[in-house]
Amino acid sequence: MDWDQARIFLAVARTGQLLGAARRLGVNHATVARQLTALETDLGTKLVERLNAGCALTPAGEQFLVAAEAAESAFLRAAAALSGTSTAVSGTVRVGAPEGLGNSVLAPALAGLGEQHPDLVVQLVPLPRTFSLSRREADIAIVLDRPNRGRLVTRKLSDYTLGVYAAASHLERIGAIVSEEDLRTRLHVTQVEEFSYSSALDYAATLRRLMPRRFECGSVAGQLAAIRAGHGVGIIHDYVAARHQDLRRVLPHLHFRRSYWMTTHPDTHGTRRVQEVYACILQAVARDRETFIREAAG
Missing domain, CATH: 3.40.190.10 (Periplasmic binding protein-like II)
Known part of the structure; x- marks a missing residue:
């Protein structure tokens, strides 16, 4: 199996669109369509139904998704183990966060981290929405409700x-x-x-x-x-x-009074780039800790 083709299939499955997958991977729409067709030809079965409103997985596509995600997890775990031996901090880390926290606290801190590491790209997405780590929408997600499902590494960030x-x-x-x-x-x-x-x-x-x-x-x-x-x-x-x-x-x-929870996926939690961003977020919140809680009598 060609891993590039499997990677494109995963992006299509997660975005539900050929164009969305192309944007996520930084390639053109034609490349996604061509590679997906090549994968289906190699496997001898149709994986994705191309619809006017997007894409839907066929039963074979659902079955292949499980295998592709397992292969992806193995690859990411191996990369995490190897990155732990490197002194360089490189690659891309996407952080999904609530808008208030992202704009007020995280943006200046993470921009500073990016300035320190020329080969590190931090993508901060401060939007009023949730982010799925399993669909690789983010590497680190800060959420308002403590997750109780899925394979996640979770810690309380702050009240x-x-x-x-x-x-x-x-x-x-x-x-x-x-x-x-x-x-x-x-x-x-x-x-x-x-x-x-x-x-x-x-x-x-x-x-x-x-x-x-x-x-x-x-x-x-x-x-x-x-x-x-x-x-x-x-x-x-x-x-x-x-x-x-x-x-x-x-x-x-x-x-x-509410709480923030920080979550990562176990497949990427141990990578050097994720750990650097993770630590930066913890430090940024710790520096502002006294402003996070104001008593009622204020």
């Missing part, structure tokens, strides 16, 4: 708190917020519920019952910008708010 914040300009223009009743006429800056991807994001419901007027934004950065512009009130991570002197915490009895 963190969130509070209710308004800009100083908002409070000066409209007035102080000293009770929950003061929220009735304010604009609630919040997430778009349809895009909520974790039960840990349910804290917005607390303000929703108090504030009938809403501006909804699917981006944490967008919510932060709207609050800092003085247009409304919203829930912000305390470690994010600590970086902006124009924000004021209001109604400190309304506070929320």
